[in-house]
Amino acid sequence: MRQKLVAGNWKMHGGLKANLQLLQGVLAGVADLKGMSVAVCVPFPYLAQAQSVLTGTPVAWGAQNLSEQPQGAFTGEVSAAMLNDFACKYVLVGHSERRAIYGETDALVAEKFAAALAAGLRPVLCVGETLAQRDAGQTIDVVSAQIEAVLKRVGVAAFADAVVAYEPVWAIGTGRTATAAQAQEVHAAIRAQIARADAKVAEGLQILYGGSMKPGNAVELLGMPDIDGGLIGGAALVAADFLAICRAAVQ
Ligand code: 13P
Numbered sequence: 001m002r003q004k005l006v007a008g009n010w011k012m013h014g015g016l017k018a019n020l021q022l023l024q025g026v027l028a029g030v031a032d033l034k035g036m037s038v039a040v041c042v043p044f045p046y047l048a049q050a051q052s053v054l055t056g057t058p059v060a061w062g063a064q065n066l067s068e069q070p071q072g073a074f075t076g077e078v079s080a081a082m083l084n085d086f087a088c089k090y091v092l093v094g095h096s097e098r099r100a101i102y103g104e105t106d107a108l109v110a111e112k113f114a115a116a117l118a119a120g121l122r123p124v125l126c127v128g129e130t131l132a133q134r135d136a137g138q139t140i141d142v143v144s145a146q147i148e149a150v151l152k153r154v155g156v157a158a159f160a161d162a163v164v165a166y167e168p169v170w171a172i173g174t175g176r177t178a179t180a181a182q183a184q185e186v187h188a189a190i191r192a193q194i195a196r197a198d199a200k201v202a203e204g205l206q207i208l209y210g211g212s213m214k215p216g217n218a219v220e221l222l223g224m225p226d227i228d229g230g231l232i233g234g235a236a237l238v239a240a241d242f243l244a245i246c247r248a249a250v251q
Contacts, residue, residue: 005229008236025239062090068111080119106149131170156197171211187226215244
């Protein structure tokens, strides 16, 4: 049985005071959540705060991006080793906002994934189609090409130490969620793609859904056989909502 993982992606939100309240609110409700994992991916400047507040608690933390380079003259970049200095467990790679707004290509995302793995971090590889691609019937092709670029770079065994998040771009921050059936179809296709390379790795792979997941739709989404958790944006900024989604993962 795969354990469920509910991870918050705070995006570029927060501040020292608000973060502390949010983390304390989350911590107050996670103690009795057994058999699932919880994490928060915070902006770089707050990793020290996350480490200080969350060390010794059931909540793991991570970053939202990293450099594909190990070190050097790369102004503004943050390396995997730096994330390790703050004991990050996870790092998002290839979030659709990074792909669309900052021009991250499949090839760059694959390099970032490799850099994370090499440092012992657990990359959360984000994939997903735009609305135009879905309407054109290209969803599975797009997602499978995004996965393939990483598979080609690191090999299937690397996915034993990684997480995949399916986030349809049209569902992110829009209030428009994929139906449980729509999400399940893509999750099953992702698992089948990995299984063609290694059935055991595919069976153990956590595939999260992200895109307007809220307390009101989490139970149905998380009840699908290939949905192993959620990557939560907006609802992760409200402790009660985030906790409600976490509870939905222990059904
Ligand atoms: P929302 O939950 O705000 O739609 O964001 C999803 C997301 O992008 C998580 O990475």
